[in-house]
Amino acid sequence: MSASRSDSRTGVWLVGARGSVATTVVAGCAAVTAGLHPPVGMVTETPAFAGAGLPALSSLVFGGHDTLDCPLPKRAEALAAGGVLPPGLPSAVHAELAAADREIRPGGPLPGDTRDEDELIDAFAADLRDFAERVGARRTVVVNVASTEPVAAGAALPPSSLYAAAALRAGCPYVNFTPSTGLHHPALAAPAADSGLPYAGRDGKTGQTLLRSVLGPMFAQRALAVRAWSGTNLLGGGDGAALADPAAAAAKNAGKERVLADTLGGPVEGQVHIDDVPALGDWKTAWDHIAFDGFLGARMVLQTTWQGCDSALAAPLVLDLARLTARAHAAGRAGPLGELGFFFKDPVGEGPAGLGEQYAELVRFGEELRGDGDGADAGAGERR
DSSP: OOHHHHHHOEEEEEETTTSHHHHHHHHHHHHHHTTSSOOTTOGGGSGGGTTSOOOOGGGEEEEEEESOOOOHHHHHHHHHHTTSSOTTHHHHTHHHHHHHHHTEEEOSOOTTOOOOHHHHHHHHHHHHHHHHHHHTOSEEEEEEOSOOOOOOOSSSOOHHHHHHHHHHHHTOOEEEOSSSOGGGSGGGHHHHHHHTOEEEESSBOOSHHHHHHHHHHHHHHTTOEEEEEEEEEEEOHHHHHHHTSHHHHHHHHHHHHHHHHHHHTSOOBOOEEEEEOGGGTTEEEEEEEEEEEOGGGOEEEEEEEEEEEHHHHHHHHHHHHHHHHHHHHHTTOOEEOGGGGGGBSSOSSSOOSSHHHHHHHHHHHHHHHHTTTTOTTOOTTOOO
């Protein structure tokens, strides 16, 4: 592989590579690169990040792990039929979808798999190294976009942590876009710290919690006393089915509750309920009911309704995170990227909780990357 080709390509390895979010990521990147659609929803395509040295969208090469076998072109057709992707887009970007599909490897562990944790991690890490060598990627960012798993119990590594450990072993920066355990498992704390790699997460902030991270500071800054904040989510698709498991729903809700506690200065009465409605497919509706006190104890209520498509909300953020994390790696950054808290419900590292402050921190990060040069030879964790 020539040095020039290696330097010009960045791998994006998607865990859950045949799901709705991953398919939308690949199709969306191809569509924007070809000029078929504008980069709506992509923070990294705004003027604040011009000149920050981020990898070009055209340089991204996709692969991933999944336990499903539905080809990406077919999955994209189903998403277009459901109104998630524009009509005709799957055929327009068929070549890019097929190319990414050829780079998807079997995930696991599947029923009957007799490999132990170390063997699984080794196999997943080998897939990452082979991918980087085959496509000529100087660095590969691993992004977990798989369905939410229950909160880990005990010493055993859940699947999300096996993939995270494989990323460390292969020398790949890591992003956890889900509420699953990933690098948060205690057994991975020391390997993550010793890896010299940057990592970010957890649980992408795409809808209801995005709104909460704006409204929470508003109440606090206006000195309005929030008495209760309750919410309901109706969603279908893979996420709806996964979150029908109470343990998985609890993992999802933990991030939503943390945002409120952080922005309001403490816990508040109320819960979030998640209902699986298969007929909604990849669309979701989120309601919030906020009871608060005003001057002289006047009792008031704010209600909000958020209706959107999870995949379309998440995909541009995944592309942003892949580009920013790759650039941070090139610049020699290591450890938790707290500057990327803007994207997450439960961010790693230090940083503010309100969306406005998080955005300001993200812009400062872009300015810092702009001053770091191209970072071509940086990155202590780069050990393909």
